[in-house]
Amino acid sequence: MRRVRYDSTGGPLFLEEAPVPEPGPGELLVRCAAVGVTLPVVRKVTEAAEPIPLGGEIAGDVVAVGAGVTRFRAGERVTGLCFGHGYADFALLREAMASAVPRTASAVDAVALVRSxxxxxxxxxxxxxxxxxxxxxxxxxxxxxxxxxxxxxxxxxxxxxxxxxxxxxxxxxxxxxxxxxxxxxxxxxxxxxxxxxxxxxxxxxxxxxxxxxxxxxxxxxxxxxxxxxxxxxxxxxxxxxxxxxxRVARGKPEVYERWRQELWRLFAQGELKPAVHGAFALEDAAEAHRAIETRRNLGKVVLVP
Structure with a gap:
């Protein structure tokens, strides 16, 4: 699979070939259809002392599940926050961080709406x-x-x-x-x-x-x-x-879930309309970062593998 990473503080970002990861206990393997780019990750690339995995919101199809996963199965669509390598064709998502994507929403809608x-x-x-x-x-x-x-x-x-x-x-x-x-x-x-x-x-x-x-x-x-x-x-x-x-995600999961349901309700009613600033390919991840760094973006910046 393809994956975006960098070797030193400040980049540059580049594509590499990497093996498809195996889901561990409590994890989902997701084929990424959309990946949200966030300001904290952009800042870490330029400021962190050591290179970090490029994570963030992902959305796509569940390909496989690890031991102990009970809420999702292969073939279902999910979105959630990935703490590992998310700028990739496939990524691992903790079951606790995953939520289902309604049939009425696209993967791009999901990454533009849920975490932000x-x-x-x-x-x-x-x-x-x-x-x-x-x-x-x-x-x-x-x-x-x-x-x-x-x-x-x-x-x-x-x-x-x-x-x-x-x-x-x-x-x-x-x-x-x-x-x-x-x-x-x-x-x-x-x-x-x-x-x-x-x-x-x-x-x-x-x-x-x-x-x-x-x-x-x-x-x-x-x-x-x-x-x-x-x-x-x-x-x-x-x-x-x-x-x-x-703090809410870790300490008040019931509040976190209630907020997620409210977001999807408002989306379904047309009261909440996520806007996307283009859809960048994985190989254009550096340009997606520049859109945020230069404050050009109008709405969410999204990668579409």
Whole structure:
């Protein structure tokens, strides 16, 4: 089979031939029909001290199952988060991380919707939104952000503001249902909002906090770091909430599954429409990474083996 990997920090990425892996206990062997590309994996390629397996969301057909697997069998379609080599024709998926793909959805739909949607829905839930409240979503054109915009609306937001790195993304974000779109470098982000979902971090934390109304909540779920001054929270009685998807997946599997079912329900009802920024071949994985690194993507970046 073909597999993408790299030998040193920063790449380059290249294709290699590798044996098809054997599923171990509790694992599924999946023929990958779509692979989601995520910012954390892109960052690890450029920042990690040692090369890592290129993992991420995968979707495709179960080819074989390991000992102890009871929920799935060969021939069924699944999606889930792969922690090993996912940029490949075949990949291993832990049964606990797998979920079935409905007949009405494609593999590309699945990788664009489920993991990114879980993060978006989890961050939104952490904000404790009330019907009619106003919302701000940073990185609103990203794989997670474009779903967060739609989910905020589905959860009853009275006004949704999308923040983007490039004004050229405004039309895309408006079409998702945002009432207003602002660029990061704008001095005025408009009327204050009740809560903000931030996927960027770094220097953007300061204007994101400033955009909150008194008593507003900022949910930080970015791996980009950054610092917030305590005084900026104190003067407006504002709060910051950290959200990490891994804690929910490991510690609250029943919540994780309930969120997955909600995403598929909203998808079936047409209230949640995942957008895909092209479909890159495995040999074009480096170009897929560049789309994220340069913030060109509108929606989810997907590899299609």
């Amino acid at each position: 949607g879980l993060v978006a829905l989890g961050a939104l839930t952490a904000a404790r939104p009330e019907p009619g409240e106003s919302a701000l979503v940073t990185a609103a054109a990203s794989g997670v952000g474009h779903l967060a915009v739609q989910l905020a609306r589905a959860r009853g937001a009275g006004r949704v503001v999308g923040a983007v790195s490039d004004p050229a993304k405004s039309a895309f974000v408006s079409a998702l249902g945002a009432d207003a779109v602002v660029a990061y470098d704008q001095d005025d982000w408009g009327d204050p909002v009740d809560y903000a979902l931030d996927a960027v971090g770094g220097e953007l934390l300061t204007p994101a906090v400033a955009a909150l109304a008194p008593g507003g909540r900022l949910v930080a779920y970015s791996s980009g770091g950054g610092t917030i001054r305590a005084y900026d929270l104190l003067v407006g009685a504002k709060s910051v909430i950290g959200f990490q998807m891994a």
